[in-house]
Amino acid sequence: MCFSVSLWDRVYPMVLGIPFNLFWLISWIVLSSVCMWAAYRLEARRHKSGDNAR
């Protein structure tokens, strides 16, 4: 993953008027939150099937 920097570190194409590299990072902020939320839900479900406390 981390060696992909040279692929996205570019100004064009601009998305919504924002340089591509900045847009890429903002997208990953949102995606990271979504991924962690998904992981949290999966884990919570596993706990639930283990015991009926929640």
Add this chain to the structure above:
Amino acid sequence: MSASVVALTVIFTIILLGAGIGFVAGSRRKMTLEQWTVGGRGFGLVLTYLLMVGEVYTTFAFLGSSGWAYSRGGPTLYIMAYITLAYVVSFYILPPIWELGRAHGLQTESDFFRKRYDSRYLAAFVSVVGVAFIIPYLQLQLTGLGIIVEVASFDGIGRAPAMMIAVALLAGFVFASGMRAVAWVSILKDTLMIVAALSIGIGVPHIYFGGIGPMFAALAHAKPTHLVMPGATTNLGHSWYISTVLLTSLGFCMWPHSFGATFSARSSDTLRRNAIVMPLYTITLAFIFFAGFTAVLVIPGLSDGDLSLLTIVRKSFPPWFLGVIGGAGALTAMVPAAILILTAATLFAKNLYRPIFAPAMTDDQVAKLAKMMVVALSLISLYFAIYSSTTLVSLLLLGYAGVTQFFPGVVLGLYWKRVTMAGVFAGMIAGIAIVAFLALSKRDPFAGLNAGFVALCVNFGVTVAGSLLSPIQPSGFDDG
């Protein structure tokens, strides 16, 4: 009234409002050592969130990141990547740390090392390193406060006297309040911070270019290389970016104050849910970058990039609004500074002085010593802030290079049974020695990599090798 009086009056009103909230929130509880340092270990989702936002979004995010966007360009993007990844790391390592904290009554990062590796000397060493690298972070906040007063007074008040006023206010605030009060002041601080970021991030490009899109188009046309790495620098390219993002995202939870804040949470679930929500707040940073990038074209040639945000606000808006932005900036410096001072003072008194020099001290005496350290630390940081000149971002990176050296000891301590005190101690000393050597001899970045990252790799190697060579040592967390 002159413009500077208007701006300064608004700033001080906001500071007093913040201090007022702190005094009210802190005055209703009896201040034991545990109450002062970890708020009695009962912070729910909201207070934990406030405390963590309070300590993360510092004047580094406000003045430092816009300053780098102005003076360095592309490399500044590392900030957005590292904060996001840092929360992913925290999602996995903070909940187990919290569980251990509750089971063993831990209050500080040094407590963790003392209990896991059964060594008060290792714990004392962690305290020394922690306090030493908190000082550049504190210096950063004081410098930020100085810049705010300097710009808001239209250069009528010098930076040094401004910083002295700030230190007096800060020490008084920390003395009287404690961690819970600081968390509550974050409400005002972060509301103002979001308002400030959005209004200048959208407003400033709009005034000069008619919007954010046209501003970037103009900047990409005028300075095609500014927006990508290495931007306006020669040595902050992609390998620097990758190594810096790794170093800082791993090191994020290793700051003694972040580590300590973990213990304030009411449950480990609180910490997980925090980690999910927190990255979204980072988006406000993009708006602060926008203001810094606009300043490149509108006010070129500033000698100190860290002045760029406030200088362009002063040029674009009426004085009262400069005051609002300055007040938001002042609180974004004072709230984290208060947390940093509280943490460092507690580390010194509880984990360094008492166990090594005066084992018979009572908790009350420790609390008294910690309060004396508040004054000492403020003065030391003030000294450095007055007599050194580096960018705000460089100060934070120096701090990260230091505190991230705790990472192998913490993570291997959590997940690897074979790690020993001797290995961790040797690795940490090697790491800190390399950081000190590379930083003092101005070899950062080293071979295109962040110097702290180079040190972290050596540290990991030495820790693992040293652990395998030394006799097996049971974990201090196992004996209940």
